[in-house]
Amino acid sequence: MRIHRLPSSLASQIAAGEVIERPASVVKELVENSLDAGARHIEIRVEKGGVKRIQVRDDGHGIHPEDLPLALSRYATSKISTLEDLASVRSLGFRGEALPSIVAVSDLRLISRQDGGHAWCIDGQDGKPYPVSHPPGTCVEVRDLFYNMPPRRRFLRRERTEFLHLEATVRRLALSRHDVAFVLHHNGRLVHRFPAESREKRIARLLGHALMEQAIRVERQGETMGLAGWISPPVYSRSQRDMQYFFVNGRAVRDKTLHHAVRHAYRDVLFRGRHPALVLYLELPPQEVDMNAHPSKLEVRFRKADEVRRFVAESLEEALSGTSPGKGPPPRLAPEVREPGDTYALASQAAMPPLGYALAQLHGIYILAENAEGLVLVDMHAAHERIIYERMKAAWERGEVAPKTLAVPVAVDVSEGEAQRVEEEASRLRRLGLDLTRIGPETVLVRGAPAWLEEEAVPHLVRDVLADLIHADHSSRIEEQWHALLASRACRHAVRARRHLSLGEMNALLREMEATERSSQCNHGRPTWTQVSLQDLDRFFRRGR
Structure with missing residues (x-):
């Protein structure tokens, strides 16, 4: 077949396929247009999962x-005019593709009226406006999605599945703008009604009040970017990332850089395979992020991805560092040590430390303590493991990783690009604990490596670190392996089950827990303590009833 130009209708349908994937895509584009138009109330009505209407x-x-x-023609927009506008775009829509893409694959009808004017209507296939009656604002109706593209329509899922995708899209949009009211109907039935409210109330309404009761507030402002939102404590984790929401300059996004930052922050407080729930809002200059990476505008590119990853990870680590029973100066204890048979003379409940004072050991595994709230139960091995781990980690982080000279230097085969990176990044690699020299086009010589690393693991680590530097311009391999080693050592050196502790030793452990960051979980993600309040005990024993 000779090369020929495609018919305009077919070209439009092909282009529409990049923007409109399913009914949820239509809702996303239309609601974003409404938000850009300054809407304070948005009502969405769908039938048959959005396929019919x-x-x-x-x-x-x-x-x-x-x-x-003009609104229905391709690449027509009121959002940008120049390339400079595109580099600093803040509106949700700007490509001028949404409405013409919807017109190409459905039967569309648009009605709009400005304040002080008359309402006008235009049909997607006709293109001639005519007057109608309508309140101020805009109404877009889309019928029979993909009616003219049978192969695409056959790939749509069942009505329930398509509606679940559509509903998830509405939830993301509602989380992005808590100050806007949203109403969603499906097949004539009210599904959601979100009034304009505070961000915290909107998150609680969508993700559950149980999460918000435990959620940790995140708020940090840097020189060029700021982060706000809520994250779940490690004990509130999920098997999937279905409750992770990221917003960049008000836009819901999916981004590997942000996911990597979250994994890094939770790396030693979550069970493997578990994921936190979170809603995070990142603000940075529009020139620092490319929103035009994909027609769907769900994917973004950060100009300084490594700085963004580090800022987000540090912000979350700072918030998670408060997941310990208490902070501040050492609490006052009277007497200093109590042995069996003695009694405490507690100064007052106000002076009582967060974890209180030890009462006894249970089966040589748990510490029973009394605090102002009631009864505290502590897993002494898990708690001691976290204390030792944080102590060793802090000692390591105070200095650089000095490479240990290998008795016999190791030659490692790498790609030419990786060998070139060794020459360019020699000082940086040395700070990571690797003393590397390029000795051939595709060979590097390892003269030194971290002292704790087994020699047979050196080639594998070198290749992994160089691959990270090539693809992401940073590497956390050494840090991750070192933390895994510290965790293993902490587990071996922590107090074992069945070991008898005196009350003085138990209280010393409680005080260390209060002074240690992240001490509410061990470094495997297990909780180290729990609280049973007097109200819980009264309720169980039916006191006062």
């Missing part, structure tokens, strides 16, 4: 009647 109505500032035909 989607209607999005808002109270925004509307479209000028003369602009209605």
